[in-house]
Amino acid sequence: MIEFVDPARDALAAFRELPDDRPIMMLNLIRYRPRAIYPAAHPLIGEEISGKEAYARYRREAAAPFARAGGEQIWTGLPELTVIGPRHENWDLAFIARYPTGAAFTAMLKDPEYQAAVGHRQAGVADSRLIRCGEPAR
Secondary structure (H helix, E strand, O other), X not given: OOOOOOOOHHHHHHHHHOOOOOOEEEEEEEEEOOOOOOOOOOOOOOOOOOHHHHHHHHHHHHHHHHHHOOOEEEEEXXXXXXXXXXXXXXXXXXXXXXXXXXXXHHHHXXXXXXXXXXXXHHXXXXXXXXXXXXXXXX
């Protein structure tokens, strides 16, 4: 089974081709590792940290760059059942983050403080989905 943790280069390139001057929502689906896996050079290598705790560290350390980007979490839920879709895709966390523009999201990805936090996400997440959504026409 292919697992997705980091954005693919072609997906980021396609993201940059979309309008970057309007609000976007990012639908996040997260599945934690039972135990976080940090790379050999990381100070937390060998520590007994759950994937959930590693992801919580990521969220704490990414909070300031997220706020600077104008991001806000507008909904959070604990998935219970996939009614339509692959039954094997079970998720531990679902949430929607809103950004004032697509450019704000890409600027956050380049923020050095955000980049430093990403190691916790990579250590704690077994699989994920990140889906960009525009606002519906009114």
